[in-house]
Structures are given as structure tokens and as C-alpha cells.
Amino acid sequence: MGVEFKAVTYQDGKGIFHLFPGLCKGCGLCIEKCPVDTIGWSDKLGVFGTPTVEPGHGKPCIACKMCQLVCPDCAIYIEKVNKEKAQ
Numbered sequence: 001m002g003v004e005f006k007a008v009t010y011q012d013g014k015g016i017f018h019l020f021p022g023l024c025k026g027c028g029l030c031i032e033k034c035p036v037d038t039i040g041w042s043d044k045l046g047v048f049g050t051p052t053v054e055p056g057h058g059k060p061c062i063a064c065k066m067c068q069l070v071c072p073d074c075a076i077y078i079e080k081v082n083k084e085k086a087q
Helices: 028-033 066-070
Strands: 010-011 015-019 038-045 049-055 075-079
Touching: 010 049, 015 049, 028 066, 066 075
Parallel strands: none
Antiparallel strands: 010 015, 015 075, 038 049
């Protein structure tokens, strides 16, 4: 049985946070580098049985994409919220 590469999606602040638990190894680099401390540990487990991450733990996401850039496993994809969709 293979790993399913389906994203868990959260909308937080200015960002739509897509996390792929099948790729996240729980290294925590995204938590360390997030400038608004919105990313924290989740109750969901990733591919290695380690906790994955989720937004919503600090200030709202500013969609800077720093977490996406530092993730060594490409487990995070950030979309900026379209102003028209947000209203």
C-alpha cells in the first residue's frame, strides 16, 4: 500500500495552507522560520509517524511562503487568499 499524496488544507489569515502529510517528516523547520509564529505541531501524524504541522497557533498567516521555501520535503504549499474570495 502506497502513501497517499492528498493535501490537508487550512485557511488562515492571508494564506491557504496546504500540507501533504505523506511528505512531512516533522522536522519543524517551518515552525522555526515562520515570522508570525502561526505554525505549530498538529495531532495528525506524518509519513514517519511523527507529528505534522498546522497553522493557527499564533498570529494569522501573512502568506510570506517562508515555510514553503524552507521545507526540505516540499510538504507545504501556500496560496495567497484572493481578496474577492475572502469577502
